[in-house]
Amino acid sequence: MRIPVSTYRIQFRQEYDFAAATAIVPYLAALGISDLYASPIFKARAGSSHGYDVVDPTQLNPELGDREAFDALVSAIQQHQMGWLQDIVPNHMAYDSQNLWLMDVLENGSDSDSFDYFDIDWNHIYEEIRERVLAPLLGNLYSDCIENGEIKLAYDETGLSVNYYSLRLPVRIESYARFITYNLGQLTKALGRRHPDFVKLLGILYLLKNLPAEAKGRERYDQVAFVKGLLWELHEQNEAVKELIAANVQSFNGEVGSPESFNLLDSLLNEQFYRLSFWKVGAEEINYRRFFTVNELISVRVEELKVFHKTHSLIAQLVEDGIFTGVRIDHIDGLYNPVEYLERLREKIGDVYITVEKILELTESLPTGWQVQGTSGYEFLNYVNGLFCDANNEPAFDRFYTTFTGVASSYDRLSAEKKWLIIEKNLAGDVENLAQRLKRIAGQTRSGGDFTAYGLKRALSEILALFPIYRTYITSDVVSETDRQVIQTTIAAAKKQVPLLQRELEYIEAILLRNNEDYLTDEQKADRLHFVMRMQQLTGPLMAKGIEDTLLYGYNRLLSLNEVGGNPSHFGILPEQFHTFNQQKVDHWLHSMNTTSTHDTKRGEDVRARLNVLSEIPDAWAEQIKQWADINFSKKERLGGRTIPDRNDEYFLYQTLVGSFPFDEAEFPAFVERLKDYLIKAVREAKVHTAWLRPDSEYENEFIAFAEKLLDAPETNEFLAQFRPFQAMIAEYGILNSLSQVLLKNTAPGVPDLYQGDEFWNLSFVDPDNRRPIDYQQRMAVLDQLKTKLPHNPLALIDDLFETRATGNIKLFLTYQLLQARKAFANLFQQGDYQPLEVAGDLQNHIIAFARTVGGQAAIAIAPRFFTPLVQPGERPLGTAVWKDTHLVLPSGLPSTWTNVITTQPLQSQSTIAIGDALQHFPVALLVSS
Known part of the structure; x- marks a missing residue:
């Protein structure tokens, strides 16, 4: 198995294709990257900006280039001895006209070859979507769309289709008879009943009315193709037939202003294997599983063996060909049976590197039996980020946040409230479906016969709202102790919330724990x-939407903690927790990924590094906020009894500005526009004053106007005059935090992952902002200069880099030096143990240090933190003058001769290493034994 030394994430899209990636491969190799880490490259919806809306996983995405361009990229990667880690999407595909498997289902229903490819409930309790799949893809009410002439019938060589802007859906063959016979008398008059073409048309009608019900598979497809071919042949050969079809299309499409004229089209649509509806319907009534709450992404039944092999055929081939050397599995928790899937995947692709996108709570562990190398690294991100948040100042932050914003509820209470909001608004249909399934089960036995649908749904919803992790992994009558504890703890909490539903909760608990099943039939078991496994597929989306996509935009105590996989109620991580985490990683998941930014993170890694500085200076931060709020009070709008923005959104904005304000003045105009786009997304995600389902344009417009006033006329703006000195101070300390973060990512156990462009400062907002184009020419030029200057006078180079630190060149330099060390000592960093090092002296709380050893080789990483009491803004925290008596106490057995691979300077040690000596020229150190 090839274990990456380091990975570099590329976000492919039409504007950044295979050829563009090929051009940067030499740069990545020179930087020290061992493996390209690619976003999905399979055929996606036209114009996809991310590749997760796959329409055909058996083809490469033609928008990224042809096979020749793909092969050129492969050749470049292999020429530089690099690997290819590929992100794959087994859970869902695009609900789109280009998804031919899905279109086949919508045209042929249960007779489709791909009928069981998608996770659709064909026997739904609601009659209007029973044996039909909901298509909540309209931008308005169905009645408005059809009567405004937006839904149109069309005919071409492929047959009849229903069209709504770019959406094109097929018409089932049985509906052709209704269409053809409309105004058929007109054709009789034009041709006469004995005309050969009229007879042919009658023959088509006979075939349509007598399609054998037993015709399946190829036989049915042949018959359908035969009928369509005959009709098109008549259309092309006989002008009267062409006129009839055109007239019928016009008649079915109705006349705007005459609602009754659309009855024909409405009747035809009611015959289809799908029901077009307003997109908001999907939140409350749905009969297919989606990716989270995205109607346009329909889930795949990859648990079906034939579906698994079909969707993974190209992936397996590219692994077999030696092109993919590893895979990263997107949204593993969305799968029906993750354990079974991983076993099948391992069997299919063999002994290659596999990681999973998995959100783990702070004390949660990845199931040890999974056949993977680890996760894509969100838990590492949150542990490292938490190190730079000063836990001692949590009470001060609590007091000020409550005082300023009026948000007094605890994080846990808000968590349950936001998940309830999602249950009632965004996932109401999904919860209803699960509750109906539970009601049917309850009716099977005497013990559940008296439970009402309402009571069961209420109890189930309480459990879902209180569920503390993404999901459990129960797949049989055996329940792991970890899953058992989660379920029992959740049920106990639910009983306190709804004590009148204790019997219902106990009934659900027994089902989840697989208890009391001895008397059941095999079918009932x-x-x-199936209910348990379906519920497990719902807890993850609920957690994602309730916490990540709602609460993390509304609980704004300290935004650096509001991150994917994070829990903002944990105000900081203690060094002991970080060390324990890494030691467990060595024991179980040595090759899990270490990331600090991804395409899913809420803000760039250097934004978090800046915001963490605020945790060190709560009083100064509170004073600044009060001053800014006073200055900006008159800029707010008062409408309908409310002040816009409210204090919580205002506080969110100030933190956002402090964290993301650009270093370069030239970026300021673009920054303002990016900020406005981000603020709209943020307040909609928060779902307090506005939301995607119910946008409040008044609140949004006034919030944007407020932000514009804060940033308008920078030369004379009173707020900016107050803001910029403070922000510049935070940015200086943020640079130091960032450098420590880079060191920890590249030296701790695991595979460091570098998100595209992050070798410079990453001050991005959430997607799509974090997928902006990257200036690789600039990065290549800087790397070339560094490589030229480094051998001659590294200390002079470091001095120059500090003078120009705002450019980000210093971050690239550190990244380069660390990646070169990882390559040179690959065995040490890939297989080495992990030893926390004791720090002693006055400033011991300001140092994180550990050793990695394997065989006779050793390395020591030293990362400072909490810089505000150590140096003035812009000063370097170097030497004994800063670090005084602070030192490392070395365990016996470590060498005494070292080289700092960042500065290339030697260092001698005995039983201790003075921090002032180790950090004499650069703010972080990586010492490798000579």
């Missing part, structure tokens, strides 16, 4: 297990 299977129903209960």
Whole structure:
């Protein structure tokens, strides 16, 4: 198995294709990257900006280039001895006209070859979507769309289709008879009943009315193709037939202003295997599983063996060809049976590197039996980030946040409230479906016969709202102790919330824990297990939407903690927690990924590094906020009894500005526009004053106007005059935090992952902002200069880099030096143990240090933190003058001769290493034994 030394994430899209990636491969290799880490490259919806809306996983995405361009990229990667880690999407595909498997289902229903490819409930309780799949893809009410002439019938060589702007859906063959026979008398008059073409048309009608019900598979497809071919042939050969079809299309498409004229089209649509509806319907009534709450992403039944092999055929081929050397599995928790999937994947692709996108709570562990090398690294991100948040100042932040914003609820209470909001608004249909399944199960036995649908749904919803992790992994009558504890703890908490539903909760608990099943039939046991596994597929999306996409935009105590996989109620991580985490990683997941930014993170890694500085200076921060709020009070709008923005959103904005304000003045105009786009997304995600489902344009417009006033006329703006000196101070300390973060990512156990462009400062907002184009020419030029200057006078180079630190060149330099060390000592960093090092002296709380050893080789990483009491803004925290008596106490057995691979300077040690000596020329150190 090839274990990456380091990975570099590329976000492919039409504007950044295979050829563009090929051009930077030499740069990545020179930087020290061992493996390209690619976003999905399979055929996606036209114009996709991310590749997760796959329409055909058996083809490469033609928008990224042809096979020749792909092969050129492969050749470049292999020429530089690099690997290829590929992000794959087994959970869902695009609900789109270009998804031919899905279109086949919508045209042929249960007769489709791909009928069981998608996670659709064909026997839904609601009659209007029973044996039909909901298509919540309209931008308005169905009645408005059809009567405004936006839904149109069309005919071409492929047959009849229903069209709504770019959406094109097929018409089932049985509906052709209704269409053809409309105004058929007109054709009789034009041709006569004995005309050969009229007879042919009658023959088509006969075939349509007598399609054998037993015709399946190829036989049915042949018959459908035969009928369509005959009709098109008549259309092309006979002008009267062409006129009839055109007239019928016009008639079915109705006349705007005459609602009754659309009855024909409405009747035809009611015959289809799908029901077009307003997109908001999907939140409350849905009969297919989506990716989270995205109607345009329909989930795939990859648990079906034929579907698994079909969707993974190209992936397996590219692994077999030696092109993919590893895979990263997107949204593993969305799968029906993750354990079974991983076993099948391992069997199919063999002994290659596999990681999973998995959100783990602070004390949660990845199931040890999974056949993977680890996760994509969100838990590492949150542990490292938490190191730079000063936990001692949590009470001060609590007091000020409550005082300024009026937000008094605890994080746990807000968490449950936001998940309830999602249950009632965004996932109401999904929860209803699960509750109906539970009601049917309850009706099977005497013990559940008296439970009402309402009571069961209320109890189930309480459990879902209180569920503390993404999901459990129960797949049989065996329940792990970890899953058992989660379920029992959740049920106990639910009983306190709804004590009148204690019996219902205990009934659900027994089902989840697979208890009391001895007297059940095999079918009933299977129903209960299916319910459990379906519920497990719902807890993850609920957590994602309730916490990541709602609460993290509304609980704004300290935004650096509001990150994917994070829990903002944990105000900081203690060094002991970080060390324990890394030691467990060595024991179980040595090759899990270490990331600090991804395409999913809420803000760039250097934004978090800046905001963490605020945790060190709560009083100064509170004073600044009060001053800014006073200055900006008159800029707010008062409408309908409310002040816009409210204090919580105002506080969010100030933190956002402090964290993301650009170093370069030239970027300021673009920054303002990016900020406005971000603020709209943020307040909609918060779902307090506005939301995607119910946008409040008044609040949004006034919030944007407020932000514009804060940033308008920078030369004379009173707020900016107050803001910029403070922000500049935070940015200086943020640079130091960032450098320590880079060191820890590249030296701790695991595979360091560098997100595209992050070798310079990453001050991005959430997607799509974090997928902006990267200036690689600039990065290549800087790397070339560094490589030229470094061998001659590294200390002079470091001095120059500090003078120009705002450019980000210093971050690239540190990244380069660390990646070169990882390559040179690959075995040490890939297989080495992990030893926390004791720090002693006055400033011991300001140092994180550990050793990695394997065989006779050793390395020591030293990362400072909490810089505000150590140096003035812009000063370097170097030497004994800063670090005084602070030192490392070395365990016996470590060498005494070292080289700092960042500065290339030697260092001698005995039983201790003075921090002032180790950090004499650069703010962080990586010492490798000579």
